Amino acid sequence: MTVSVKVFFAMVLLSKLGATNADAQPTLKMGYSGAGVAQSLNNTIEKAGLWQKHNVDVKAIYFNSGALTAQAFVGGDIDLTDSDTPAMLNLKAAGVLDVRIIAGWMNRITLGFIARKPIKSPAELKGKRIAISRFGSSSDFITRMLLRYWKLNPEKDVAIIQSGGNDAIRIAALTAGHIDGALIGAYYLAQILETGCCINLADLEDLPIEYARFGTIVPVAALRAKRDIFRKYLEALTEGIHVFKTRPELPISILKGQGLKDAEASYKRIAKVLVEFPVPDEKAVQTTLDFIGTPKAKQALAKDYIDNTLLQDIKRSGFIERLYGR
Numbered sequence: 001m002t003v004s005v006k007v008f009f010a011m012v013l014l015s016k017l018g019a020t021n022a023d024a025q026p027t028l029k030m031g032y033s034g035a036g037v038a039q040s041l042n043n044t045i046e047k048a049g050l051w052q053k054h055n056v057d058v059k060a061i062y063f064n065s066g067a068l069t070a071q072a073f074v075g076g077d078i079d080l081t082d083s084d085t086p087a088m089l090n091l092k093a094a095g096v097l098d099v100r101i102i103a104g105w106m107n108r109i110t111l112g113f114i115a116r117k118p119i120k121s122p123a124e125l126k127g128k129r130i131a132i133s134r135f136g137s138s139s140d141f142i143t144r145m146l147l148r149y150w151k152l153n154p155e156k157d158v159a160i161i162q163s164g165g166n167d168a169i170r171i172a173a174l175t176a177g178h179i180d181g182a183l184i185g186a187y188y189l190a191q192i193l194e195t196g197c198c199i200n201l202a203d204l205e206d207l208p209i210e211y212a213r214f215g216t217i218v219p220v221a222a223l224r225a226k227r228d229i230f231r232k233y234l235e236a237l238t239e240g241i242h243v244f245k246t247r248p249e250l251p252i253s254i255l256k257g258q259g260l261k262d263a264e265a266s267y268k269r270i271a272k273v274l275v276e277f278p279v280p281d282e283k284a285v286q287t288t289l290d291f292i293g294t295p296k297a298k299q300a301l302a303k304d305y306i307d308n309t310l311l312q313d314i315k316r317s318g319f320i321e322r323l324y325g326r
Contacts, residue, residue, distance in 0.1 A: 025057040026229045031069045031078035038083045043254045045240035056232040066137040080218045084138035086288050088217040093297040100307040104215035104280035108273040109204035112189045115181040122150035128180035131163040145291040190262045212284040242323045280306045
């Protein structure tokens with residue numbers, strides 16, 4: 001083979017490699033915990049092909065608690081998380097990692113607080129065993145917040161214990177009588193109530209609490225380095241919310257695939273509280289910070305934890321109006 005022919009083939013190979021690299025989708029590693037609302041929305045985005053449409057490859061990585069997700073966040077093992085907002089914001093409050101919430105797509109708490117019979121009221125929880133997944137997790141923060149809302153002292157009036165894992169573990173512990181109360185995701189309320197062991201003391205979404213339950217949190221350093229990629233992610237997320245709200249057959253089929261008997265009812269509960277344009281709500285973020293309970297978090301101001309510039313750029317582009325046909 002002559003030198004000129006070798007050079008020709010080398011140039012062809014390099015051009016193909018260059019095209020491949022140019023066409024490759026940028027990757028974001030997204031940590032999440034729990035198997036409820038966040039997973040259903042992400043599955044909807046995945047099934048609708050929206051990550052690919054917006055040219056971003058999102059690798060979802062499951063952690064069995066927000067505390068473990070936070071550890072991965074600090075270690076640089078993930079680029080963002082959409083779950084356990086309080087645990088992630090607490091990283092900044094504690095001075096561990098500078099983060100911002102760049103989207104907030106649910107400001108209600110879609111959980112029920114389940115108590116074993118014969119408990120009939122919050123006051124009867126005194127002296128009882130309340131389960132969370134892990135200390136420092138979302139279930140920990142929300143349980144303590146709810147107890148304070150009910151005028152109970154989470155440090156003195158109840159015994160808070162770690163059960164680990166997800167709703168299935170807490171449901172098993174409740175039905176077996178190992179614990180007296182726990183938060184259970186909306187998708188699984190019917191399952192445990194059918195056993196007859198327990199009652200639902202409260203649907204938290206009906207309580208007058210604005211709370212940043214789910215949102216996209218990113219380290220400030222990553223936001224600066226990957227701003228264009230995060231914009232693609234937010235475009236796909238926003239369109240995914242639109243699909244969830246306007247094409248119910250898709251998320252309902254996903255919920256049925258998860259074995260939920262009341263998939264349609266569960267879908268309606270979630271679709272109702274999904275934020276159409278997910279700019280972080282300052283009041284909801286402030287509530288989250290206030291109820292973390294640490295002195296530094298109580299002194300924090302929500303505005304210092306929010307960066308809505310990417311979503312505002314997306315809105316100015318007309319993207320939201322085109323989605324909803326306005």
